[in-house]
Amino acid sequence: MAIDHTSISVPEDKFKECVALYVKALEPLGYEIAYQFGEYTVGFGSKLDAREGYKVADFWAKGAKEETTKAHIAFRASDRAAVDAFHAAAVSAGGQDNGAPGVRAHYHANYYAAFVLDAAGNNIEVVCHNP
Structure with missing residues (x-):
């Protein structure tokens, strides 16, 4: 089994700012x-995960009219350079x-990660488990 998708809620007044961050940080x-x-x-x-046309x-941002519970989402990267690029972006x-x-x-010994708050x-994390 694997997670198919996840979503977080952000206040509508911060929605555009959060989406702009996700666009740049997840690129x-x-x-x-x-x-x-x-x-x-x-x-x-x-871009690499298109199926059947x-x-x-797998990651959704949804606006909420009221303050919401904070989320922690972790994306897996294939290498440490991608973790570094995420954090900088x-x-x-x-x-x-x-x-x-x-x-x-x-x-664990190879848990290489970076974290940012939107x-x-x-809390948005990117982690690489490879040495």
């Missing part, structure tokens, strides 16, 4: 906007550093 991982429904629902998917969106797009790229040996306070 090094091959993600782009795959779908947009109305003003406050955006689905992101990998349709785009696959996210911070340059306005994300708040919540953990620079580096090994988190308390998880405008809504959601």
